[in-house]
Amino acid sequence: MANPRFYIDAPDDTFEGTVTLPPKAAHHAGRALRLASGERVDLFNGRGKLWSGTIEFTAESALVHVDRVEEPPVESPVRMTLVQSWVSPEKMDWIVEKATEAGVSRIVVTPAERSVTRLSGDRLEKRLAKLRETARAAVEQCGRNVIPSVDGAASLDEALRTEGVLRILLAPGAKADAPRPAIEPGISSIAFAVGPEGGFSPAEIERAEGAGWHPTLLGPRVFRTETAGLACAVWVSTLAGDFPKR
Numbered sequence: 001m002a003n004p005r006f007y008i009d010a011p012d013d014t015f016e017g018t019v020t021l022p023p024k025a026a027h028h029a030g031r032a033l034r035l036a037s038g039e040r041v042d043l044f045n046g047r048g049k050l051w052s053g054t055i056e057f058t059a060e061s062a063l064v065h066v067d068r069v070e071e072p073p074v075e076s077p078v079r080m081t082l083v084q085s086w087v088s089p090e091k092m093d094w095i096v097e098k099a100t101e102a103g104v105s106r107i108v109v110t111p112a113e114r115s116v117t118r119l120s121g122d123r124l125e126k127r128l129a130k131l132r133e134t135a136r137a138a139v140e141q142c143g144r145n146v147i148p149s150v151d152g153a154a155s156l157d158e159a160l161r162t163e164g165v166l167r168i169l170l171a172p173g174a175k176a177d178a179p180r181p182a183i184e185p186g187i188s189s190i191a192f193a194v195g196p197e198g199g200f201s202p203a204e205i206e207r208a209e210g211a212g213w214h215p216t217l218l219g220p221r222v223f224r225t226e227t228a229g230l231a232c233a234v235w236v237s238t239l240a241g242d243f244p245k246r
Contacts, residue, residue, distance in 0.1 A: 003042045003052065004033055006064075007140050015043060015051040019064045026062035029055060046139065046147035048075075074144055076103035078240045082229045083159045083193035085112040085200075086119065089127070091226045096131045100138035100148055102233035103242060107135070107150045110159035114198035128152050156204055160211045164191030169213040170232060172199045172222045181214045183239040192232045197225055 006025045008014065021029060029035045035055055041064055043051040053066040082104045084095055092109070099107055109131070111118055119127055131150045139147045153159035165187055183190070193200075193213065200208070205215050223231055237243045 002143065003040050004029065004035060005042045005044065005140050005143075007136060008043055008045055010045055012045065012047070012049060015045070015049075015066050015069065017066060019043060019051075019053075019066060021055075021062040021064060023061075029062050030057055044139075044145045046136065046145070048146050050145050072145065075146055076105070076237055076240065076242050078187055078236055078242070079106075079164075079189040080104045080233055080236060081106040081108065081162055081164055081189070081191040082233070083108045083110060083153075083162055083191060084229055085110055085156075085194060085196040085225070086115040086117040087196055087225055088117060092117075092131065093134050095226050095229060096134045096150065097138045098230045099233060100135045100144070101142045102230055103144075103237055104229075104233055105146070105148050106162075107131070107148055108153050108159050108162055109150070110153040110156050112156050112196050113201045113204060115196040124152055157207065157211075159193070160208055160213060162191045162193075164189045166190045167213045168192045168232070169200065169205065169208045169215045170194050170218065170223070170228045171205050171215045172217070180216050180218075183236060187240070190236055192229065192236075194225055194228045194232075 006021060006029065008019065008022060037056045038054055040052060041055045043064060049069060049071050051066045052068040053064045056063045056065065080103060082099050084107060086092065086109055096107055128150060135150055136147050166181055168181055170192060193208065209215060218231055218235065234243065
């Protein structure tokens with residue numbers, strides 16, 4: 001059975017010897033999980049390493065006596081970036097959570113012509129902060145030790161400048177007979193872009209092609225915006241050997 005995991009936003013050298021859990025984590029450990037002194041727990045700071053030790057409860061706090069550190073190979077062998085058009089808050093939360101679980105390294109949210117949700121200023125920053133917290137919580141739950149970055153692009157053209165050895169635009173408007181880009185063995189990075197509920201417009205698809213993206217369909221069926229990125233991440237991970245093929 002996996003150890004309970006707790007996130008602490010601190011440098012690596014914080015985790016030497018005895019670590020005091022933040023109040024919220026201490027409350028969760030003692031009240032929600034009902035852990036007892038002497039049980040083993042894991043700590044991570046989102047940068048790749050994992051620290052383990054025994055927890056001890058005092059009248060004022062919860063302490064972890066660290067006795068082990070490792071960097072388990074749980075990250076995808078391919079650096080995946082999801083460029084996701086803005087959608088409703090409920091769908092966007094779900095997308096970020098599942099993309100994190102699937103191994104995506106970076107999420108770039110962007111406006112698109114058919115986006116219903118449009119944010120700017122303080123509202124945009126608050127929404128991005130919420131999405132980053134969603135990604136952090138998903139990492140804590142799924143066993144990753146690196147928190148994916150969540151960034152906001154001012155425009156689709158800015159988002160299309162996202163780097164990747166291969167860049168795929170998932171578009172229902174793509175030509176059905178267009179060849180699907182091949183995922184070469186050992187590919188180091190890939191980016192895939194997903195439109196809003198109505199998909200990317202013809203003009204956006206044309207601009208993406210001009211920027212070096214490959215408009216394509218994953219298969220004979222059209223995915224919803226909240227499942228397209230997840231399906232692509234699983235496809236890439238399987239081809240890269242991260243997921244077993246049988």
